Structure formats: C-alpha cells, structure tokens
C-alpha cells in the first residue's frame with residue numbers, strides 16, 4: 260500500500276486566514292501537536308514576512324526535532340536568505356520556493372514572460388540548493404497554467420535541484436474530473452518526475468479542496484498539502500483530517516495510507532481552533548460538533564441497533580469519546596427509551612408510549628428537550644405513581660456541636676417510621692437515617708446540587724445516583740430547602756431501585 264506524505268501548512272497558509280495571528284508560543288504548541296499527530300512535514304511560516312516570523316520558525320525548529328520543517332519563500336534572494344536564517348538549526352529543513360506560472364499571474368502580477376519565469380525559478384532553486392538539500396518548488400496557480408508550459412517549468416525546476424514538485428490549485432478553480440488528469444499528463448510528459456516527489460495543494464473556493472486532493476492521490480501524487488480544520492487563505496485549504504480519514508475509510512479505492520495518528524485528530528483540531536480563534540463549523544466533516552451526532556428517529560434507531568448503519572467512522576478513531584444522540588423534533592421512541600434508561604428509569608411499553616406522546620408535545624414548544632424536561636414528563640406520571648417511601652417529617656439539631664437528624668418516612672401502606680441519627684454533616688446523618696429505615700444495601704455513587712434560579716429563596720435541585728449489582732438508579736429532588744431536596748432525590752432513587760432494575764445505557768452520550 261502506498262504511503263501518502265502529509266505536508267501540513269496550518270502554520271503558514273492556515274495563518275494566512277484573515278484575522279489570524281499566532282504568537283511564538285502558540286505556533287510552537289501547535290507544531291508540537293502536529294508532530295504528535297504524525298504529519299511528515301510542517302510548514303512553519305514565511306520568514307521574509309517579518310523579523311518575528313524568523314524567530315517563530317527558529318523556536319519551532321528547537322522544539323520539533325523529529326519532523327521535517329519547511330518554510331516558504333518567493334523566488335527572491337532576500338526571501339531565501341530569510342529562510343536560511345530561520346532554518347539554521349533545523350534537524351531536517353526544507354526550503355519551499357513558490358513562483359506563479361499561469362498566464363493571468365504572469366501578465367498581471369509578475370509582469371514576466373514565460374522565459375523570465377523559467378529563468379527566475381532556476382536562479383532561485385540553484386541559490387537555495389547551496390544551503391538546502393530538500394527543495395520544494397511550487398508552480399503557483401498550476402491548475403490555470405498551460406500544460407506545455409507546466410511541463411517545461413517542472414523539468415527545469417528538477418534540473419535546477421528541486422526535490423519536490425508541487426502543483427497547487429491556488430484559487431480553488433479545479434474540479435476532480437480534470438485535476439487528476441493533469442497529474443497523469445505531467446508524469447507522462449516529464450520523465451524526470453520519477454526521481455522527485457509529486458505534490459498537490461488545494462484551496463476550497465468551490466468547496467472541492469478535499470475532492471480535488473483525493474483525485475490527485477488517485478492519479479498518483481506522493482504528497483498532499485493541507486491544514487487542520489481546513490483553515491487558510493480565503494475559503495481555506497484541504498483539511499488534513501478529511502484526507503487522512505478518507506484514506507483510512509476507502510483503502511479499497513485509494514490503496515494508500517498515511518502516518519497520521521488518527522486518534523490525535525480531535526485534540527489537534529481543538530488546539531488549532533482555540534489558538535486561531537476560528538471556530539469549527541458544527542457540520543464540518545470529522546471534527547465538527549455534529550460529525551457524530553444523530554437527531555432523527557430512524558437514524559437513532561439504526562445507531563442503537565448497529566452503529567455502522569449510520570457511521571462510517573467510529574468517533575473513538577479520531578479521539579472523540581462517543582457518538583451523541585440528540586433528542587429533537589425528529590426523534591423516535593427507541594432514542595427516547597434509551598435516554599430514559601440512561602436517566603435511571605425503567606418504563607413499561609405502555610408508560611413509554613405515554614411518555615413519547617408527551618415528549619412530542621413538549622418538542623413542538625421547544626428547540627431541544629433537555630434532561631430536566633424528561634425528568635419532569637416522567638416524574639409527573641411515573642415516579643410519583645410508584646412512590647413507596649415519602650418524606651413526612653425532618654428535624655435537624657446541632658447538640659454539642661454535632662449534627663443530629665430526626666427523619667420520618669411514610670411507607671407504601673402509609674405507616675410512619677422514624678429514626679434519629681448522628682452524622683458527619685447533615686447529608687451524612689440524613690442519608691444514614693434513611694438507610695436505617697429502609698434497610699437495603701447499595702452504594703451512593705454521585706450527589707450533585709445546583710440552583711435552579713437566582714436568589715436566597717432559589718429552588719435547589721439535587722441529583723443522586725445509587726448503585727446495586729452493577730446497576731445505577733438516579734433520583735432528582737427539588738425544594739427551596741436543599742436538605743429536603745436531598746432527601747427527596749435519595750428517596751426517588753431508592754424507590755426506583757426497589758421497583759426494578761435498570762441497566763445503564765452504554766456507548767452513547769446524550770446531549771443535554
């Protein structure tokens with residue numbers, strides 16, 4: 260199987276995203292993470308851009324020793340000198356020289372003839388070759404360059420010493436049907452390409468950066484260039500994570516792989532988003548918030564039965580902890596049942612049908628149904644109906660600097676039972692008293708408390724989880740008195756435990 264060389268330009272083309280300016284520390288932190296991700300080469304910056312950029316690259320070359328570091332320069336002596344300065348201490352440096360070749364760029368931007376373009380490229384590569392063994396030469400705007408001229412430039416560049424030839428789709432003009440063909444033709448017409456690496460670099464102006472990159476891989480390129488989260492000039496670059504996952508998922512088609520450590524993808528995406536300030540769109544492939552979220556009933560049902568029905572990538576593969584089931588307007592009974600079980604309830608089919616009917620009414624009024632809504636719609640009909648033990652009285656005293664709780668419960672036959680217990684704090688005494696009265700063994704797994712609104716008289720909400728025989732039961736209690744809320748939550752969980760056993764849902768996270 261072929262190995263595709265992954266050239267990451269998050270710190271160069273990615274930093275060309277409008278509004279992005281990374282500090283030295285941020286660039287170094289991203290470079291370290293890119294090395295962990297397993298990219299083969301990191302383009303660390305454009306040293307001629309500013310004295311600070313030279314320092315940025317120098318710091319990166321100190322921190323990253325096992326991954327090749329490249330920098331970009333125009334076909335200009337002073338740009339190459341800045342690159343020499345920046346890469347002086349690098350372990351495996353690469354000089355990347357760019358010069359446009361398309362008629363539009365030659366005429367309007369460079370004001371150069373074809374012969375001048377070839378001469379300028381040759382001079383720059385030969386000058387760079389005195390300092391670097393690895394030189395990448397990019398024919399900027401290659402996808403809009405005449406093929407015959409492209410062959411000529413590529414051949415001259417290789418003769419001058421280029422070790423990588425990069426044919427970029429600088430303005431995102433290419434389409435997969437013809438882009439792959441361009442690489443086949445250039446290989447056929449420039450035999451010397453067999454001795455160097457052939458690369459591509461795509462932009463996303465028409466939303467086809469990854470598609471074009473995959474077409475180039477299919478046509479035989481050795482290296483692809485891209486950025487994390489697809490950031491970059493204008494609409495951005497090919498996103499490295501999309502290519503890595505396409506190779507992983509479609510080995511049957513591309514018969515190629517990469518050195519990317521897939522489960523570092525999500526962490527890397529988060530880091531880049533945090534430092535660049537560019538948020539990832541929720542529906543972005545692989546790293547978007549919704550990439551592993553399922554909202555509609557038919558999909559959720561399929562997912563719960565067998566995740567491969569609706570997921571071609573397992574979230575853990577890219578470092579995401581789990582898929583998400585989002586309860587919304589389009590959700591169905593299977594998802595609701597799973598959610599209800601996840602919250603610690605076990606309903607009969609009839610109760611579930613009733614809860615589902617109520618759920619559909621609630622969702623017509625709200626965009627999302629959160630855990631509170633589910634608790635409310637079930638507690639109204641179910642928990643309250645099945646209550647065995649209820650709090651009937653509670654007295655808290657503090658004799659001689661200790662805590663003592665007198666608790667009275669009514670049981671299912673409306674008999675009143677009482678206990679007075681000392682404890683290490685009110686909740687400890689309260690829960691010990693309840694344990695003594697009910698006499699069932701279980702473990703308190705979790706206790707949490709929060710305020711439902713603002714002010715001294717706010718309603719406190721307590722959620723507890725208790726466990727017995729590898730099963731978990733939860734209970735919720737609300738009261739302006741948080742001790743009473745604690746007692747109610749504990750009793751609800753105990754009533755559910757007594758009533759039956761409920762298995763916790765696994766493998767799925769529910770959004771709330």
Ligand SMILES: CC(=O)SCCNC(=O)CCNC(=O)[C@H](O)C(C)(C)COP(=O)(O)OP(=O)(O)OC[C@H]1O[C@@H](n2cnc3c(N)ncnc32)[C@H](O)[C@@H]1OP(=O)(O)O
Nearest residue numbers: 275305307308309333334335357358359368369399429492
């Ligand atoms: C496709 C890409 O992404 S290429 C990389 C783009 N990245 C950057 O430009 C970031 C860093 N750039 C910079 O900081 C500045 O542009 C600098 C320092 C490099 C140059 O600044 P200036 O000298 O003021 O020139 P300016 O950027 O305004 O114009 C570009 C000049 O370079 C020339 N030029 C453009 N590309 C190239 C090239 N590949 N090789 C040689 N000359 C080039 C242009 O024709 C123009 O020349 P002119 O002044 O004779 O008309």
Ligand SMILES: CC(C)C(=O)C(=O)O
Nearest residue numbers: 357397399427429460
């Ligand atoms: C420097 C080159 C490779 C580039 O960024 C482009 O052509 O888009």
Ligand SMILES: [Mg+2]
Nearest residue numbers: 272429460492
């Ligand atoms: Mg680019």
